[in-house]
Amino acid sequence: MKDYIIRTENLGFTYDDGDDAASEIPALSGVSINIERGEYVAILGHNGSGKSTFAKLLNMILTPSVGKIYIDGTDITAEEFSEDDVFDIRRKIGMVFQNPDNQLVATVVEEDVAFGPENLGLEREEIRRRVDSSLAVVGMTEYARHAPHKLSGGQKQRVAIAGIIAMRPNVIIFDESTAMLDPQGRHEVVDIMEKLNKEEGITVLNITHYMEEAARADRVIVINDGKIALDGTPRQVFKNVEKLRAMGLEAPQGNELILELKKAGLDIKGDSLTEAECIETLYKFLS
Amino acid sequence: MISDITLGQFFPGKSAIHRLDPRTKIILATLFIVAVFVASNPVSFLLLFVSTVILIAVSKISFKVILKSIKPIVFIIVFTAILNIFMTKGEGEPLLSFWILNIYTEGIARAVMMALRVLILIVGTSILLTYTTSPISLTDGLESLLSPLKAINLPVHTFAMMMSIALRFIPTLVEETEKIMNAQKSRGADFTSGSLAQRAKALIPLLVPLFVSSFKRAEELATAMECRCYRGDKNRTKLVKLEYKGLDFAFMLIFVILLVALICLITIPYNYQSFGIIYDVLFFRV
Known part of the structure; x- marks a missing residue:
C-alpha cells in the first residue's frame, strides 16, 4: 500500500451561477488522482481547464459537488467535518496564489511570515524560530524588516512562500504562482519549489501553464475541460505534441523542435525535454 | 504624483x-x-512647536519626508488661516481695512495658531503612530487597549484586523491608481484641466476600475488568509509581545508634564496688541 498524501475519487465540481441551469457545465468531472507523499507534480491546463478549481477543492476553499477527497487518509468530504477539521487540513496543505500583493497581510516581511504560525496558536519562541528558518529557506533573511510593497514581484512571492513554509505543511500547492512574475522572478520561485521538494521533503503541486516549469517536475498531469487528459512523467506527457496542441497547450520548445525535425525526415535520436538536452541531441546529430 | x-x-x-x-x-x-486643542495662546503654541520639532528629531524621520506629508494638507491649512484672518474681530483699530474686510492683529495671531494647530496635529500624530509604528503592531496596540470592550461583545479583533489591512493596502492601491490613471491618460483622458465638474467626471473612469479591482483583491486576500488558517482571534498568538518598559513610562511622564505645562501657560493672560507693535515696527508705522 502506497503512502498517498492526496487521493481523489471521481471528483466533480460545478460552479453555481444562480438560476441559469442550462449554463451549468461542470468545471471538473470524474477526476481520480493519487499523489504520493514527497512527489513533485505539475498540473497543466489552459485557462478555464479546471486546474485551479482542483486546487481549491483540495484546500477546502470549495466543496466538491460529487466525489471524495482524502488528505493524508482523512476523508475531507465526510458530512461530519467540523470547522476545526478544516483548520487541520489547511495546516497540512499550504497554498501560494498568483498575485503576491493579495496574499501579504502585514507591512513588515517577518510579521507577514508570522501570520500563519500566529493563527496556529504557537508559542512566541516557536514562531520566531519558524519565521527565521522559513526566511532562510527562501533566501529573504536580509529583508526580514523590510516593507513588502517595496520588494520585486519575485521577492514578494518568496515572502508569501515563506509564510506558507512557516506553517510546516505536508503539501504546498502553487496556484499559478509564477504567472505574474518576470522571468527572473519565475526562476527564483521554481528553484524554491524544487528545493522544498528535494531538501524539505514537501509534496509540491505546481499548477501552471508554463511547459518549461512543468518539465522540471517529476510528474505531469494535464487537465482539459475538467478531466484528466494526460498523466505521467514529463517525458511521457510531452511526447503527445499533437494532443497537447489540440488542448491549447504547447510542448516545450526544444521538444517541439526535435519532433518537427523528425517529421521533416531527419533521423534524430535522443531526449529533448529541457533546453540542455535539446542542444545535446542536436549536437550529437550534427557531429 | x-x-x-x-x-x-x-x-x-x-x-x-x-x-x-x-x-x-x-x-x-x-x-x-x-x-494641541488645549493650546490657545502664542506661548503655548511655541511650546508645542518646539516639542514637535524635538519629536521629529528623536524619531529620526527625515524632514523631507515630513514636508512631503504636509503637502496634501497645505490647502486646508491655508484655507483655515485665510478664514481666520478675515473672520476674527479684534479689539482696537484694524491693521488693514478695505471694502468690508478688516484685518486685526488678533486675526493674524489666530490664523497662525490655527495653521500651526493643524500642522502640529498631523505631523505629531503621524510621527507617533503611522511613521514609527508598523500597522500590525498598531493594530496589536489598539486591540490590547480596547480588549476590555470584548466583554460587551464588541468585535475588537475584527475591527483591528480591518484597520491594519486597510493600512497595508494604501500603497498598493495608490500604485494601482497611478497605473490606471496613466492608462487613461495615454488614451487621452484629462485629469488636470477643465472645470471642477469636468474634472470630477474624469475621475469616474478612474474610480470604477479601482473599485472593481479592490473587490477582487479583497476576495483573494480573504481566501489567502483562510488558507493560512486565519479564523479570527480564536486561539491566536502573537510574534511580538507587548510590554511596557522604562522608556514607555519616561515618555508618558514627559507628555503628562508637557500637558500640565500647557494648561498652566494658557491661564496666563495674553495681550495681542503686542503683536500689533511688532507689526508696526516691521512696517515702519511707528
Whole structure:
C-alpha cells in the first residue's frame, strides 16, 4: 500500500451561477488522482481547464459537488467535518496564489511570515524560530524588516512562500504562482519549489501553464475541460505534441523542435525535454 | 504624483520612538491631540512647536519626508488661516481695512495658531503612530487597549484586523491608481484641466476600475488568509509581545508634564496688541 498524501475519487465540481441551469457545465468531472507523499507534480491546463478549481477543492476553499477527497487518509468530504477539521487540513496543505500583493497581510516581511504560525496558536519562541528558518529557506533573511510593497514581484512571492513554509505543511500547492512574475522572478520561485521538494521533503503541486516549469517536475498531469487528459512523467506527457496542441497547450520548445525535425525526415535520436538536452541531441546529430 | 502621499506610511527604524510600545504611542498620541486643542495662546503654541520639532528629531524621520506629508494638507491649512484672518474681530483699530474686510492683529495671531494647530496635529500624530509604528503592531496596540470592550461583545479583533489591512493596502492601491490613471491618460483622458465638474467626471473612469479591482483583491486576500488558517482571534498568538518598559513610562511622564505645562501657560493672560507693535515696527508705522 502506497503512502498517498492526496487521493481523489471521481471528483466533480460545478460552479453555481444562480438560476441559469442550462449554463451549468461542470468545471471538473470524474477526476481520480493519487499523489504520493514527497512527489513533485505539475498540473497543466489552459485557462478555464479546471486546474485551479482542483486546487481549491483540495484546500477546502470549495466543496466538491460529487466525489471524495482524502488528505493524508482523512476523508475531507465526510458530512461530519467540523470547522476545526478544516483548520487541520489547511495546516497540512499550504497554498501560494498568483498575485503576491493579495496574499501579504502585514507591512513588515517577518510579521507577514508570522501570520500563519500566529493563527496556529504557537508559542512566541516557536514562531520566531519558524519565521527565521522559513526566511532562510527562501533566501529573504536580509529583508526580514523590510516593507513588502517595496520588494520585486519575485521577492514578494518568496515572502508569501515563506509564510506558507512557516506553517510546516505536508503539501504546498502553487496556484499559478509564477504567472505574474518576470522571468527572473519565475526562476527564483521554481528553484524554491524544487528545493522544498528535494531538501524539505514537501509534496509540491505546481499548477501552471508554463511547459518549461512543468518539465522540471517529476510528474505531469494535464487537465482539459475538467478531466484528466494526460498523466505521467514529463517525458511521457510531452511526447503527445499533437494532443497537447489540440488542448491549447504547447510542448516545450526544444521538444517541439526535435519532433518537427523528425517529421521533416531527419533521423534524430535522443531526449529533448529541457533546453540542455535539446542542444545535446542536436549536437550529437550534427557531429 | 499621488505616491508622494506618505500619510499612513510606516518607515522602519530603531529610534526611541520606534521602540516604544504601540499602546504607549496611542496613549501619547491621545495626550498630544488633547494638548494641541488645549493650546490657545502664542506661548503655548511655541511650546508645542518646539516639542514637535524635538519629536521629529528623536524619531529620526527625515524632514523631507515630513514636508512631503504636509503637502496634501497645505490647502486646508491655508484655507483655515485665510478664514481666520478675515473672520476674527479684534479689539482696537484694524491693521488693514478695505471694502468690508478688516484685518486685526488678533486675526493674524489666530490664523497662525490655527495653521500651526493643524500642522502640529498631523505631523505629531503621524510621527507617533503611522511613521514609527508598523500597522500590525498598531493594530496589536489598539486591540490590547480596547480588549476590555470584548466583554460587551464588541468585535475588537475584527475591527483591528480591518484597520491594519486597510493600512497595508494604501500603497498598493495608490500604485494601482497611478497605473490606471496613466492608462487613461495615454488614451487621452484629462485629469488636470477643465472645470471642477469636468474634472470630477474624469475621475469616474478612474474610480470604477479601482473599485472593481479592490473587490477582487479583497476576495483573494480573504481566501489567502483562510488558507493560512486565519479564523479570527480564536486561539491566536502573537510574534511580538507587548510590554511596557522604562522608556514607555519616561515618555508618558514627559507628555503628562508637557500637558500640565500647557494648561498652566494658557491661564496666563495674553495681550495681542503686542503683536500689533511688532507689526508696526516691521512696517515702519511707528
